[in-house]
Amino acid sequence: MPNPSFRIVPATADMLPDIVQLEEACFSAPWTRKMLEAELTGNQFAHFLVAVGCEEGKTTESIIGYHCFWIVFEELRLMNLAVRPSMRRKGIGRALALEAVRVGVGLAANRALLEVRASNEAAQGLYRKLGFVPISTRRQYYTNPTEDAVIMELIPLVVPENEREARLFPVGSGSVSAH
Numbered sequence: 001m002p003n004p005s006f007r008i009v010p011a012t013a014d015m016l017p018d019i020v021q022l023e024e025a026c027f028s029a030p031w032t033r034k035m036l037e038a039e040l041t042g043n044q045f046a047h048f049l050v051a052v053g054c055e056e057g058k059t060t061e062s063i064i065g066y067h068c069f070w071i072v073f074e075e076l077r078l079m080n081l082a083v084r085p086s087m088r089r090k091g092i093g094r095a096l097a098l099e100a101v102r103v104g105v106g107l108a109a110n111r112a113l114l115e116v117r118a119s120n121e122a123a124q125g126l127y128r129k130l131g132f133v134p135i136s137t138r139r140q141y142y143t144n145p146t147e148d149a150v151i152m153e154l155i156p157l158v159v160p161e162n163e164r165e166a167r168l169f170p171v172g173s174g175s176v177s178a179h
């Protein structure tokens with residue numbers, strides 16, 4: 001059973017300010033507003049999902065996670081995945097990553113690739129649990145701080161047996177209140 005305390009919906013342009021704020025809270029070298037906007041509105045390969053839910057102690061919903069990924073023909077590329085710090089270790093990142101796999105499989109992608117900071121044990125742990133394996137390293141790929149990227153691959157692209165139930169809601173199925 002999916003955790004009912006959050007849901008995943010496609011992002012819309014009006015969510016951009018909240019996504020920018022989340023991005024800045026989660027990364028030392030965050031994507032800029034312009035980059036995020038380009039992914040959200042101007043990239044035919046990009047898919048953008050948000051997780052919506054109530055942070056502990058709050059009564060209104062907000063965006064608590066997001067995931068931007070590309071599907072370029074047969075390849076799924078996980079581009080940026082983030083969960084609000086106060087909402088981590090509740091399965092939200094995993095659910096967002098799984099939805100990308102599900103969408104990729106639905107669009108006939110057959111492998112997934114991603115880059116992750118060498119020191120990012122949380123993200124690497126999450127990806128490993130989904131079946132990704134490290135295949136190579138890109139030296140000094142990241143800035144602020146300078147760091148290698150580990151390239152991870154999932155091939156073939158399949159939704160794990162016990163995760164077949166989609167949790168992605170169709171566009172317009174839920175309202176998101178700004179914070």
Ligand SMILES: CC(C)(COP(=O)(O)OP(=O)(O)OC[C@H]1O[C@@H](n2cnc3c(N)ncnc32)[C@H](O)[C@@H]1OP(=O)(O)O)[C@@H](O)C(=O)NCCC(=O)NCCS
Pocket residue numbers: 026027080081082083084087088089090091092093094095115116117120121122123125126127129
């Ligand atoms: C990486 C990130 C998205 C994980 O989100 P999350 O919602 O906390 O992840 P989940 O709760 O779904 O965790 C799934 C699994 O990932 C692994 N994991 C997650 N956080 C971890 C941590 N801090 N340390 C070790 N393993 C971790 C665990 O295996 C976990 O399963 P478990 O909780 O059953 O042990 C989140 O830490 C984040 O936003 N980090 C900053 C941004 C970032 O680094 N994004 C990834 C860019 S490649």
